[in-house]
Amino acid sequence: MPNPSLHSIPSVQAPLHLLLEADPSTELIAGYLHDCHCVVARLGEATVGVYLLKALGAETWELMNIAVAPEHQGRGIGALLLRHAIDQARQLGAKRLELGTGSFGHQLTFYQRAGFRVVAVEPDYFLTHYPEPLFENGLQHRDRLRLALTL
Numbered sequence: 001m002p003n004p005s006l007h008s009i010p011s012v013q014a015p016l017h018l019l020l021e022a023d024p025s026t027e028l029i030a031g032y033l034h035d036c037h038c039v040v041a042r043l044g045e046a047t048v049g050v051y052l053l054k055a056l057g058a059e060t061w062e063l064m065n066i067a068v069a070p071e072h073q074g075r076g077i078g079a080l081l082l083r084h085a086i087d088q089a090r091q092l093g094a095k096r097l098e099l100g101t102g103s104f105g106h107q108l109t110f111y112q113r114a115g116f117r118v119v120a121v122e123p124d125y126f127l128t129h130y131p132e133p134l135f136e137n138g139l140q141h142r143d144r145l146r147l148a149l150t151l
């Protein structure tokens with residue numbers, strides 16, 4: 001498989017169908033999309049992945065969303081995007097990169113492999129922020145973990 005190319009684009013042009021793979025709330029996405037740094041992965045003409053970074057403060061940024069098209073998952077594109085997001089945050093002046101994710105599932109392994117550590121738990125986050133229950137592998141997501149990486 002050819003390597004995807006990575007491109008910075010205006011965040012308002014981010015592919016919503018991919019963002020929804022990571023965050024199934026159009027309302028929440030609309031709330032953070034406009035002031036994000038956006039990078040997409042392309043294979044030829046097709047956009048196959050995306051991430052969004054947002055400044056929380058001068059030296060702390062958050063990875064707001066990262067997703068790979070389902071038919072292209074499991075081939076290293078997510079890991080490529082995550083490494084790029086970490087480097088990009090560093091170049092933007094970040095000393096710390098944070099994110100929120102579910103308390104179980106392969107995403108947690110994915111982030112911890114890149115060095116992220118669990119720094120907090122937000123109990124019932126997914127129950128209070130999403131209108132529909134979120135299930136993965138037959139288990140309902142309830143609590144959100146905050147993860148952080150020192151850059």
Ligand SMILES: CC(C)(COP(=O)(O)OP(=O)(O)OC[C@H]1O[C@@H](n2cnc3c(N)ncnc32)[C@H](O)[C@@H]1OP(=O)(O)O)[C@@H](O)C(=O)NCCC(=O)NCCS
Binds near residue numbers: 021074076100109
């Ligand atoms: C999380 C995500 C971005 C990973 O992208 P990807 O391109 O599939 O990831 P990679 O191919 O780079 O795999 C990296 C590691 O993630 C893990 N992984 C990825 N997909 C997995 C799956 N479906 N099941 C189990 N592990 C998986 C593996 O441990 C893999 O390590 P390996 O190299 O030993 O196989 C992708 O699964 C995705 O878009 N998921 C839906 C959106 C989402 O959940 N985003 C994160 C919200 S917190």
